[in-house]
Amino acid sequence: MLEHVTARLLGDAALAALIGTRLHWRRLPRGVNARPYVILQTIAGPDDYHSRGNANLQTDTLQADAYADTYDDALAVVRALRARLGGYSGTGQGANVRAIFNDGWRDLSDQTVNAEAQLFRLSLDFTVHWKAET
16 A cells, blocks of 8 residues: 555646655655655554454555645645545555545644754545555
């Protein structure tokens, strides 16, 4: 699912115009200083079961954090993420994504490592219903 979501987001011209390829899983790589950027992480991922065992369907919660120097830039990234993922379904990169739903977003703030810059951070949660392609 991680590869599928990555390909889906990087394939969007509107999002690419804002962040280029600055889409990263779990943390920002060293040496990346350009903004805005997006950090993705799975924050919950239980398997789904029925009376006969594992249903081979997963429902993951995906958190997407948009970081930018201005609130307007962070908001533009959030809007592009919501437009690209909200209501989406499709297959590829080893995953059959049944549906992605936006569960809401929140305003946060953050600082760079040595507090030299105050960043705007908007965080979104998506529920991703998917199963591995076989």
